[in-house]
Amino acid sequence: MGESxxxxxxxxxxxxxxxxxxxxxxxxxxVEANIGCTIFFCIIFYIIPRVxxxxxxxxxxxxxxxxxxxxxxxxxxxxxxxVVAPYGLYMIYRDYITPPEVYNEMDYxxxxxxxxxxxxxxxxxxxxxxxxxxxxxxxxxxxxxxHHIASIALYRGLLMSGGPVIRYLPHFFICEFSxxxxxxxxxxxxxxxxxxxxxxVLEKAFAVVFFILRIVNLPCAVFAMLSLPGVEExxxxxxxxxPILFLQFMWLFMIIKALKKKMxxxxxxxxADKVK
Numbered sequence: 001m002g003e004s005x006x007x008x009x010x011x012x013x014x015x016x017x018x019x020x021x022x023x024x025x026x027x028x029x030x031v032e033a034n035i036g037c038t039i040f041f042c043i044i045f046y047i048i049p050r051v052x053x054x055x056x057x058x059x060x061x062x063x064x065x066x067x068x069x070x071x072x073x074x075x076x077x078x079x080x081x082x083v084v085a086p087y088g089l090y091m092i093y094r095d096y097i098t099p100p101e102v103y104n105e106m107d108y109x110x111x112x113x114x115x116x117x118x119x120x121x122x123x124x125x126x127x128x129x130x131x132x133x134x135x136x137x138x139x140x141x142x143x144x145x146x147h148h149i150a151s152i153a154l155y156r157g158l159l160m161s162g163g164p165v166i167r168y169l170p171h172f173f174i175c176e177f178s179x180x181x182x183x184x185x186x187x188x189x190x191x192x193x194x195x196x197x198x199x200x201v202l203e204k205a206f207a208v209v210f211f212i213l214r215i216v217n218l219p220c221a222v223f224a225m226l227s228l229p230g231v232e233e234x235x236x237x238x239x240x241x242x243p244i245l246f247l248q249f250m251w252l253f254m255i256i257k258a259l260k261k262k263m264x265x266x267x268x269x270x271x272a273d274k275v276k
Contacts, residue, residue, distance in 0.1 A: 008096060009224045033116070037123020044079055045072035045131040059191055067190060073132035074186050080124035081176040081183070084117060088173025095167060118169065122155040147247050150240040157237025165231055171221035175213050181206040203262075207255055214248040 049071045053060040063071065129148045137145045158169060181202055188199045222241045225231055231238055 003096065009220045010227070033119040034122050034126075037120050038126040039123075041076065041079070041123045041127030042130060045076040045127050048072055048075045062192070063190055069135055070132065073128055074183050076131070077124070077128065077179065078183055080121065081180045084121055084173040085176035085180060087117065088170035088176070091170035092174065095170070117173065118155050118158050121173070122152070125151050125155065143247065143250065146243065150244045150247075153237045153240045154234075154244065157234040157240075165225055165228060165234060168221045168225045171217060175218060178206055178210040178213055181209060203259065207259060210252065210255060215252055218248060219245055 049060070049068065052071065052075060060068065060071075125148055129152070133144045133148045154172075158166065185199060185202050185206060188194075188196065188202070193199050222245055226238065226241065
């Protein structure tokens with residue numbers, strides 16, 4: 001019989017404490033990788049709206065000015081989500097099937113390429129901050145800034161830490177499955193399909209996936225991480241974990257509000273665009 005979810009998250013030992021981390025001869029590589037990934041995503045965010053404008057001018061011209069400015073984040077973010085979410089799920093599967101005698105010696109930073117994925121995610125969050133969050137902050141939309149500052153701080157802590165905390169990294173990555181669905185809804189809605197059946201199905205699927213991954217699983221991962229002996233390696237950055245959870249519940253409230261509004265008045269424009 002398989003291991004229970006509760007034991008998988010909270011009942012296992014902490015694994016090998018002396019694991020690979022940034023200080024173990026990787027500092028120079030990680031600095032270069034972070035810069036490289038940031039440049040990569042900045043290029044993606046810069047190019048992709050121009051490509052869409054060229055290949056799908058009717059779609060691009062149908063967007064208002066605000067949505068045209070948000071397009072790099074909606075489209076460019078998919079380059080991040082389609083990589084980290086599936087690989088995060090694979091990392092969790094690998095973790096689950098690992099027998100205890102092997103788990104106790106597991107080096108997650110190396111075996112699961114944990115630190116490498118953090119650099120990729122860090123590059124994305126930096127690029128998204130430049131092209132999306134700062135413009136949104138200038139319009140008074142502060143929740144994205146809170147999320148990005150907390151994410152940057154968390155990634156910074158993970159890059160400098162090692163040990164068992166890396167084990168819970170994929171539980172953050174799989175949350176991007178909800179963003180993959182939500183971004184798809186954005187394109188369908190703004191591509192003339194706001195009354196389509198597929199959009200209704202995807203919006204409900206998004207709410208379910210969001211609830212499972214971000215409201216149920218992520219808090220378990222966070223509190224399991226905070227209970228580990230090695231969590232001190234995150235330093236002050238561990239204190240951003242609770243604000244990150246707070247944002248998930250704030251977004252859940254916005255999702256429920258948007259779905260309720262759509263069910264009560266299907267013809268009205270949904271406010272779901274405000275949730276990301």
